[in-house]
Amino acid sequence: MKIINEAIKKGQTALSEFESKQLLASYGIPVTREALLEKEGNLIKTADDIGYPIVIKACSPDISHKTEKGLIRVDIRNDDEAKIAFNEIIADMNGNERTVLVQEMVKGKRELVAGLTRDAQFGPCVMFGLGGIFTEILKDISFRVAPLEKLDAMEMMQEIKGRKILDSIRGMDAANLDILADILIALGRIGLENKNIKEIDINPLILSGGKPVAVDALVVLGV
Amino acid sequence: MNLIQTNLETMFNPEIVAVIGASDNSGKLGFHVMKSLINGGFSGKIIPVNPGSPEIWGLKAYPSINDYDDRIDLAIVVVPAKLVPGVFTECVEKNVKGIVLITAGFKEIDDPAGANLHKEIANIVDPAGIPVIGPNTFGMINFHANLNASFTPEFSLLKKGKIALVSQSGGISHLLGFLAMRADAKFSKIIGLGNRLNVDFAEIIDYLMDDSDTNVIMLYMEGIDNPMRFIETVKKHRNKKPVIIYKTGSSEKSDQAVKSHTGSMAGKHEIYEGAFNQAGILVLDSAESLLDTAKAFASSEIPEGPGVAVLSGQAGPGLAACDVCEACGLKIVSFEQLTQQKINEYLPPLALRTNPVDMGPAWYNASAQSGIVRAVMNDSNVDAILLLIMFASANANLLRKLSEFLTEFKQSKPIISCILAPPGVWDDDIRRLEEAGALVNYPTPEQAARATAALWEYKKIKVRNNF
Numbered sequence: 001m002k003i004i005n006e007a008i009k010k011g012q013t014a015l016s017e018f019e020s021k022q023l024l025a026s027y028g029i030p031v032t033r034e035a036l037l038e039k040e041g042n043l044i045k046t047a048d049d050i051g052y053p054i055v056i057k058a059c060s061p062d063i064s065h066k067t068e069k070g071l072i073r074v075d076i077r078n079d080d081e082a083k084i085a086f087n088e089i090i091a092d093m094n095g096n097e098r099t100v101l102v103q104e105m106v107k108g109k110r111e112l113v114a115g116l117t118r119d120a121q122f123g124p125c126v127m128f129g130l131g132g133i134f135t136e137i138l139k140d141i142s143f144r145v146a147p148l149e150k151l152d153a154m155e156m157m158q159e160i161k162g163r164k165i166l167d168s169i170r171g172m173d174a175a176n177l178d179i180l181a182d183i184l185i186a187l188g189r190i191g192l193e194n195k196n197i198k199e200i201d202i203n204p205l206i207l208s209g210g211k212p213v214a215v216d217a218l219v220v221l222g223v
Numbered sequence: 224m225n226l227i228q229t230n231l232e233t234m235f236n237p238e239i240v241a242v243i244g245a246s247d248n249s250g251k252l253g254f255h256v257m258k259s260l261i262n263g264g265f266s267g268k269i270i271p272v273n274p275g276s277p278e279i280w281g282l283k284a285y286p287s288i289n290d291y292d293d294r295i296d297l298a299i300v301v302v303p304a305k306l307v308p309g310v311f312t313e314c315v316e317k318n319v320k321g322i323v324l325i326t327a328g329f330k331e332i333d334d335p336a337g338a339n340l341h342k343e344i345a346n347i348v349d350p351a352g353i354p355v356i357g358p359n360t361f362g363m364i365n366f367h368a369n370l371n372a373s374f375t376p377e378f379s380l381l382k383k384g385k386i387a388l389v390s391q392s393g394g395i396s397h398l399l400g401f402l403a404m405r406a407d408a409k410f411s412k413i414i415g416l417g418n419r420l421n422v423d424f425a426e427i428i429d430y431l432m433d434d435s436d437t438n439v440i441m442l443y444m445e446g447i448d449n450p451m452r453f454i455e456t457v458k459k460h461r462n463k464k465p466v467i468i469y470k471t472g473s474s475e476k477s478d479q480a481v482k483s484h485t486g487s488m489a490g491k492h493e494i495y496e497g498a499f500n501q502a503g504i505l506v507l508d509s510a511e512s513l514l515d516t517a518k519a520f521a522s523s524e525i526p527e528g529p530g531v532a533v534l535s536g537q538a539g540p541g542l543a544a545c546d547v548c549e550a551c552g553l554k555i556v557s558f559e560q561l562t563q564q565k566i567n568e569y570l571p572p573l574a575l576r577t578n579p580v581d582m583g584p585a586w587y588n589a590s591a592q593s594g595i596v597r598a599v600m601n602d603s604n605v606d607a608i609l610l611l612i613m614f615a616s617a618n619a620n621l622l623r624k625l626s627e628f629l630t631e632f633k634q635s636k637p638i639i640s641c642i643l644a645p646p647g648v649w650d651d652d653i654r655r656l657e658e659a660g661a662l663v664n665y666p667t668p669e670q671a672a673r674a675t676a677a678l679w680e681y682k683k684i685k686v687r688n689n690f
Contacts, residue, residue, distance in 0.1 A: 117494075121450050125494050143497035145454070151687060152501055159500075 001026075001194055008196065008221060012061040015219040018101055019061070024202070024214055027186040030179065031214040034103030040086055046102050047082045056085045058093050059101035066216075075105055106213050110165050110172065111204035113141070114183055116191045118198050118222075124191025126153075126184050130162045131204040138162070146188030153181035173210035180212050198222030226352030227421070231430045234321025234354060235365045235412070237296030238267040240372070241288050241319075243310055244301035244326075245271030245279045252325060253301045255374040256362070263364075263371030263379035270295065288317050296320050299362065299372050304328035304340060307358075311347040322348065323372050324357030330418050331359050345420050354426070360417030361393040366410050367436045373415070375400075384409020385521040387431045389424065390443040391416055399443070399514055406666075407654060408518040411436040423447065425456040432460045439520035441513055442468040446491065450498065457502040462685050465520045467505040467677075469513040470495055503684045505677060512673055515665060519674040522663045523637040525682045526606035530556035531675060532599045533579035535611035535668075536586065536621075540641060541579035544609050544668040551676030555579065556604040565598040586615075589624035596628065600636055607637040607675050611668050614644030622652045629661040637678065638662040641671040
């Protein structure tokens, strides 16, 4: 893959969020609408194209844990807020490549996680579970060895303790299991077809209505 | 069949067994191996080998296997590690068909000399295609051949049956064996793989899938070098026999950067579980439920659906079973109209007459009880019956009466029971019922319900995989 080869050439150990999502999207995984900016000049037009509310994030392959470092502003509702957020984030990104990601704000209370890990013995393994802060708190996850069949994907979703999050609850639509299954199958394919991907982490994978969207993603490279 | 498989068949059914390192000294494992073979009733020839004694356990002993003229099918080796290469070379020369290597001190020790020795002895036997169970194992038992090739003579107390246990741990094998004695679970084979010189889970699965004495394979695993080879082997057999597993050992601490959740969450254990599921292996979460499940597979048919009828002599145990059933994906079904009518004839309105059925009011009326069981057995909504009966002093003869019609049914649908009495009171009756194939009994209603759920879980796996 071109994105991966170029990143490796530049000495990156991971793809940036923007690159990660381009890779995922090329395998049919739904990702947030977003654009990468270097200058404030394009900000307002980009924000208008995406449509408020938006999210602005620092975006550099060298920066992970954006939340912990305060490099994310969410629920930005107008041009003024966008300008302030943009400049604050640029100022805080000292030392790093100063690119900023402007993306749609995906509404949805249900956060899932999906990912890939390359195990020395099992090869690429796909992971699914509860996302956001619950990933770390509950560790409610399941795995399958790639390649995945649709049944495998369906089962791993039913295997987590919090499976009811996928149902129609409290007025929210039931999760679209077909799209979720396709995402998990695609992750397995990415692992099998790209030997220099060590890990993929889509967290959160937010259910917007019933449709899953990759809101943050990280692809870790390695040999 | 490849050479290892052919030789495995011979080593599990040998006619001549040598114990290399046999001893008359009860402080030595070689003593206990001899005791196992002799007290276990092995009917073939036992050849003690020890250069220090002309006679061991009253049998003529030989300084080495080369001094014995006839062939040797199985060699059980209990000599110190440093002598093993020499012994193995002799085994190859003698054309021994299989080896149980009880000796420890190979790959499992910290000293790299152990790993080197491991490689050295593998290089001696591998070209000859001699399967080696071990090193660092208690041994193996083939119950149907009265062959106790282990250092634990007491394994021979277990009854002959259909369960094969394959374990990576000697401790867990003993635990399961002793539990099984209490639970009356019956075995075809117990195999301690130890440190798996050339017989790993994959080879044993291949062997047991074709073993007519075995109808369920239960595994205890901690972690193996090549799990995908095992997974592919199980897959290949397409659920010909149920494979059930209990795996311990939480994740190794990975040294990879904690950049990604997926990476740090990749507990090896969860990956193993995912792979087991993909191969159609039923995963259990304790030694107890592993054994309970094996017992159910060995003695019961697999229910066609999730519909359960809970019939209890007292309401409480029935409710306990219902809770577990619902939590584990079984359904406490409504009865068909005809069934319900019949139950209503047998039971007064004060009892719980819909599912779960409290048969208490018919407590002293065996024909009413039999009528209820019969009606439920014929109900097409019901796929399995949970029968829960606590002993009462006033009703000590109940089980004898129930036995008559339960035996007649022969589980035309699975009957999983918790029939419980003070020790010694109903034990023989329950054993007879189990031996007649009338039911499978457990010490608690929860265990009975969980065993039923495991059978249903396996049915789903089979259906899903179209096997």
